Amino acid sequence: MRISVKLLGILCLFWCAVGLGRALDKTDDALARAASAVEQGQFAEAESGLRVFLREHPGNVRASGLLGAALDGQQKLGEAETLYREALRRTPDSVLLLNDYGNHLLRQGDAEGARLEFEKACSIDPSDQNANLQLARLAVDRHEGAAALEFLSRLRDLRAPARQLLRAEALYWAGRKEESFGVVAGLENTYDADSRVHFSAGLALSRMGQVARSEKAFSRALVKAPGDPDVLYNLGLAAVAAGHDQRAEVDFQTLLRQQPDNVDALLELGRLRGRAGDGEAAIALLTKAARLAPKRADVQRALARARAR
Numbered sequence: 406m407r408i409s410v411k412l413l414g415i416l417c418l419f420w421c422a423v424g425l426g427r428a429l430d431k432t433d434d435a436l437a438r439a440a441s442a443v444e445q446g447q448f449a450e451a452e453s454g455l456r457v458f459l460r461e462h463p464g465n466v467r468a469s470g471l472l473g474a475a476l477d478g479q480q481k482l483g484e485a486e487t488l489y490r491e492a493l494r495r496t497p498d499s500v501l502l503l504n505d506y507g508n509h510l511l512r513q514g515d516a517e518g519a520r521l522e523f524e525k526a527c528s529i530d531p532s533d534q535n536a537n538l539q540l541a542r543l544a545v546d547r548h549e550g551a552a553a554l555e556f557l558s559r560l561r562d563l564r565a566p567a568r569q570l571l572r573a574e575a576l577y578w579a580g581r582k583e584e585s586f587g588v589v590a591g592l593e594n595t596y597d598a599d600s601r602v603h604f605s606a607g608l609a610l611s612r613m614g615q616v617a618r619s620e621k622a623f624s625r626a627l628v629k630a631p632g633d634p635d636v637l638y639n640l641g642l643a644a645v646a647a648g649h650d651q652r653a654e655v656d657f658q659t660l661l662r663q664q665p666d667n668v669d670a671l672l673e674l675g676r677l678r679g680r681a682g683d684g685e686a687a688i689a690l691l692t693k694a695a696r697l698a699p700k701r702a703d704v705q706r707a708l709a710r711a712r713a714r
Contacts, residue, residue, distance in 0.1 A: 435454065435458050436458070436465075436467055436468060436471065438454065439451045439454050439455050439458070439468070439471050439475075440471055442454070442475075443471055443474050443475055443478065446478065448475045448476075448478035448479045449475075449479065451471065451472075451474075451475040451478075452472060452475040452476065452479070455468050455471055455472040455475060456472070459472065464492075464495055464496075466492065466496055466499050466501055466502055467501065469488060469489075469492040469502065469505075470492070470501055470502055470504075470505035472488060473485045473488050473489050473492075473505055473506070473509055474505065474508075474509075476488065477508075477509055477512050482509075482512070482513055485509055486509070489502065489505065489506040489509055490506075493506060498529055500526045500529050500530050500533055500536070503522050503523070503525050503526040503529075503536070504522075504523070504526050504533070504535045504536055504539075506522050507519040507520075507522035507523045507526070507536070507539060508535075508539070510522060511539070516543055516546065519539065519543065520540065520543050523535075523536040523537075523539045523540050523543075524536075524540065527540065531559065532559055534559075534560060534561065537556045537557070537559045537560055538556070538557075538560060538568075538571075540552075540553075540556045541553045541554075541556035541557045541560075541571060541575065542571060544556060544575070545571060545574045545575055545578060548578045549578065550574075550575045550576065550577065550578030550579025550580065550581075551579045553571075553574070553575035553578070553579075554572070554575045554576070554579055557571065557572055557575060566592055566596060566599075566601075566602050566605065567605065569588055569592050570588075570589065570592065570605055570606060570609040571609075572588060573585045573586075573588040573589045573592075573609060574609055574612060574613060576588065577613045578613075585613070586615075586618070589606050589609065589610065589618075589622075592606065593606050593622065593625065597625075598629065599629070600626045600627075600629035600630035600633065600636065601626075603622050603623070603625040603626035603629060604622070604623065604626040604630075604633075604635065604636055604639070606622040607619045607620075607622035607623040607626060607639060607640075607643065608639065610622055611639070611642075611643060611646075616643060616646045616647045617647055619643045619646075620640065620643035620644055620646075620647050620649070623636060623639050623640035623643050624640060626640075627640055632659070632663065634660055634663060634664060634667070637656045637657075637659055637660040638656070638657075638660055638667075638669060638670060638673075640656050641653045641656035641657045641660070641670070641673060642673070644656060645673065645677070650677055650680065650681070653673070653677060654674065654677050654678075657670045657673050657674040657677070658674065661674065666697055668694045668697050668698045668701065668704065671690050671691070671693055671694035671697070672690075672691065672694050672701075672703065672704055672707060674690050675687045675688075675690035675691035675694065675707060675708075675711065676707055678690060679707075679710070679711050679714065684711060684714050687711040688708070688711050688712060691704065691707050691708040691711050692708060694707075694708075695708050
């Protein structure tokens, strides 16, 4: 079958846009293997292969981005920063690199720097999915609901539970609270058997300041996943925020039976014991937490307060 030159050009453009699709040659195979290694958390293996690849194909944008992600995964943040900056110096209009660098900055906790990179990506490609999703998340963090909804409107698919919960938060901060609660309730009912959805709903509601709803969502998660340490801890926090100290104590004690050296649980239970007037138990719990995490300032402050009572 003969393929016209025009059609061949269209196909080439399509594969460039897709990125890692079906391997067309050995280069694609190498990058596909590297991407798979990064996705599976095999960062050292990915780094090794990508360094070899970049010696043979210097300046390859996709390989540079993957190497940056592999370095980030190993906490080689300074090296990743240098790599991204050099790659962007060569190709400043690469939407792929701008997204990768923005994700890198998010890992470092630089939300403002990340926002600028994602905005650059959107100025080049207003429909870019990662950049719009990340900008929506950052807008929600700033409680800018209307802006978040605008970014979300550019996404092709909002059906995933995580995206629905992000939309619920955006609706809440846009002043459409009942609509927001309806989205969360509908999601929890649809995925009632999935503890992860209830847990994520609890986190989203907590960020909205909806203490009672958050506690209820975490309770539903615990029914589906009894003894889950993350659920127990966050349910305990929600119970504390709701003023249900006895319920919180049960949750933190249950968690500590599983993980006796869990510093966060020791800290919260120590605080609860202190508020209940049991100074001896509070000091014992907080002393253990301080021994396990001597550099935790919040633990040291709580211990000092308990001793001062």
